[in-house]
Amino acid sequence: MATLSSHLLNAITGEHADNVKITLSNLDSNMSNLILETNTDEGGRLSENIEIKLYRSCEFEMVISTEDYFKKKNPDKWKNRIISDIVIRFKMEDDNKKYHIPLIISPNGYSVWWSE
Numbered sequence: 001m002a003t004l005s006s007h008l009l010n011a012i013t014g015e016h017a018d019n020v021k022i023t024l025s026n027l028d029s030n031m032s033n034l035i036l037e038t039n040t041d042e043g044g045r046l047s048e049n050i051e052i053k054l055y056r057s058c059e060f061e062m063v064i065s066t067e068d069y070f071k072k073k074n075p076d077k078w079k080n081r082i083i084s085d086i087v088i089r090f091k092m093e094d095d096n097k098k099y100h101i102p103l104i105i106s107p108n109g110y111s112v113w114w115s116e
Contacts, residue, residue: 001049003098008044008064010073011106016044020105021065024048027089028057050092058093062101070107081107088112 004024008017017040024036033055040046052058067084092099100115 001051002092002095003047004050004060004062004092005047005098005100006040006045006062006064007100007102008040008046009102009104010044011104011109011111013073016040016042017066017069017105018042018044020044020069022046023063023065024050025061025063026055026057027059027061028055032061052092052095058091060090060092062088062090064088064103064105066105066107066110069105078107083108083110086110086112090114 008020010017020040022038022040023034025032025034036048038046038048064086066086070078070081086103088101098116101112102115104111
């Protein structure tokens, strides 16, 4: 099985972004099939095993729901945010590979990269 992992860091405070909702869907013929719904742990991390060969398409979509996270941190300060969700589309083609997608998040922006 492939491993999908992520680490979310809050760019404003430098803290780990804990309890952030993340969904993973498989994209097949413009349809989205939900395969995972979870939250980051106390360290802002996510690690899940995905059996890629169960899906016809190797295209996946990860949605990171940052709006609720920033609302809880400080509702008054973060009320002018513009980003509610971060959507990342990517391919996972190797069932034996680790796909690590870390993010630095803020109420009005984010940075994402891929790491092995």
